[in-house]
Amino acid sequence: MPKVTYAQPDGTETVLDLVPGTTVMRGAVTGGVRGIVAECGGNLMCATCHVYVDLDEATPAPFSPVTPDEDELLDCTATPREAGSRLSCQLGLTDRTADIVVRVPESQT
Amino acid sequence: MATTVGQPAEHDIGLSRLRHDPYPAYRYLREHDPVARVPEAGRYLVTRHADIMHVERHPEIFLSSENPSLMTRSIGETLLRQDGAAHQRLRRAAEPPLRPRVVKEHWLPVFRRNTADLLSVLAERGEGDLFADFAGPIAARNLAALLGLRGVGDEDMRQWSQAIIDAAGNYGEDPEIWARCARAVADLDAAMDEILPVLRRDPDPSVVSAMLHADDPLTEDEIRTNIRVFLGGGLNEPRDSIATATYALLTHDEQRRDVEAEPALWKRVFEEAVRWVSPIGMYPRRVATHTDLAGRVLEPGDKLGIVIASGNHDERVFDRPERFDIHRAETGHIAFGGGPHFCLGTWVSRAAVAQIALPGLFGALPGLRLTDEAVPFEGWVFRGPLRLGATWNS
Numbered sequence A: 001m002p003k004v005t006y007a008q009p010d011g012t013e014t015v016l017d018l019v020p021g022t023t024v025m026r027g028a029v030t031g032g033v034r035g036i037v038a039e040c041g042g043n044l045m046c047a048t049c050h051v052y053v054d055l056d057e058a059t060p061a062p063f064s065p066v067t068p069d070e071d072e073l074l075d076c077t078a079t080p081r082e083a084g085s086r087l088s089c090q091l092g093l094t095d096r097t098a099d100i101v102v103r104v105p106e107s108q109t
Numbered sequence B: 001m002a003t004t005v006g007q008p009a010e011h012d013i014g015l016s017r018l019r020h021d022p023y024p025a026y027r028y029l030r031e032h033d034p035v036a037r038v039p040e041a042g043r044y045l046v047t048r049h050a051d052i053m054h055v056e057r058h059p060e061i062f063l064s065s066e067n068p069s070l071m072t073r074s075i076g077e078t079l080l081r082q083d084g085a086a087h088q089r090l091r092r093a094a095e096p097p098l099r100p101r102v103v104k105e106h107w108l109p110v111f112r113r114n115t116a117d118l119l120s121v122l123a124e125r126g127e128g129d130l131f132a133d134f135a136g137p138i139a140a141r142n143l144a145a146l147l148g149l150r151g152v153g154d155e156d157m158r159q160w161s162q163a164i165i166d167a168a169g170n171y172g173e174d175p176e177i178w179a180r181c182a183r184a185v186a187d188l189d190a191a192m193d194e195i196l197p198v199l200r201r202d203p204d205p206s207v208v209s210a211m212l213h214a215d216d217p218l219t220e221d222e223i224r225t226n227i228r229v230f231l232g233g234g235l236n237e238p239r240d241s242i243a244t245a246t247y248a249l250l251t252h253d254e255q256r257r258d259v260e261a262e263p264a265l266w267k268r269v270f271e272e273a274v275r276w277v278s279p280i281g282m283y284p285r286r287v288a289t290h291t292d293l294a295g296r297v298l299e300p301g302d303k304l305g306i307v308i309a310s311g312n313h314d315e316r317v318f319d320r321p322e323r324f325d326i327h328r329a330e331t332g333h334i335a336f337g338g339g340p341h342f343c344l345g346t347w348v349s350r351a352a353v354a355q356i357a358l359p360g361l362f363g364a365l366p367g368l369r370l371t372d373e374a375v376p377f378e379g380w381v382f383r384g385p386l387r388l389g390a391t392w393n394s
């Protein structure tokens, strides 16, 4: 099972073993991870499920690339967009997804 | 039906009290009876922030479809009262013009022009009712443009919208209200007859055009029906959020000075205004399966009222929630609802109200101040000021 680590701005971390087929957002919401609001429930409308996925160049991309709809919402996030910015409702997990760390931003609204 | 065993029976929360000022009643319910049976509303009212989030996160348990519903009866089966794939299909078709990029590139200039037109007339008058003379007309004009309606005046938009809203809340079965709604629907249909063939030939960035030309296009009947719900719902929320935010700033001098000195704060003025007095205070849901909510056992068919106005005043989330405070640290208001029915107009309203209407109003009317001693607010399903008498230097 893919292991997702949610790193909070204050340094605390939550590590969840998630079932394939879920998303980084859904895992957080079900697991009660602070800071992932996900107002629209994964419908790619709200931009309140923002996370940072920091990867070095050598790591193969674990998720499918940003679509145009995600891209425009990433311009509307509460904390500034960075190279690793993603909407966690678009980060689907499979049984092949490598363990990953996502940073939860300071705020979502 | 669920029972009220173990729940305090002393509250007698009636609709007239809620309409006048629902907030004291909500405070009581959050504390003592968070999923309260309110017979006059025919529903359980869900009043705590956390429980509302739970409902929105489980659309498979808490359905939006309700049959019979007053709304379905008055304007037909719209996306607001559908679930799952059927809802998704309608929503996807309507959504493209309301996404952030089109809002920014296409609609911002339209909103700017509409706002400037209205304010240039108003500026010279020196006094007026900012509700009837500004908040209402700007909301109407922007909405007509968004939907793709042409040549429809602000006053027609206002009347149609009000007629549809009144019918959706016609619990008393007043025949005059049904008749007025039927007339509004007929007039709107006539306006649709004019634009449908035009937009079919020449697509534009409007909602009707998007519905016609979606990958999975909607039929003309579906478009007519759903435009009715956008008209009913799309006018009073921007109107009431403008009026509430204006009232708030005109009664909180320090915060007004802060935002006039730092225009980036307009965004917070808008978000705090819709938290403070949410334009949509309550919407319905229906229970699909046996479930438990805040200790209340619910059965299939039970009707709920999701009171986002109360969730936005939940002292478990917001410090001194009755205060208007653009600097508050806590975020997470739920004025736009959540889940698959998350407000379609969210990005549009942020642009039209927070970026254009509010800064435009305060910029164009120097010395703006209220003349009304006590501004009346009304409503619990929808809530906002009824008038906003003001003067300014002309």
Ligand code: FES
Pocket: A025, A038, A039, A040, A041, A042, A043, A044, A045, A046, A047, A048, A049, A073, A087, A088, A089, A090
């Ligand atoms: S949950 Fe709304 S965009 Fe991801």
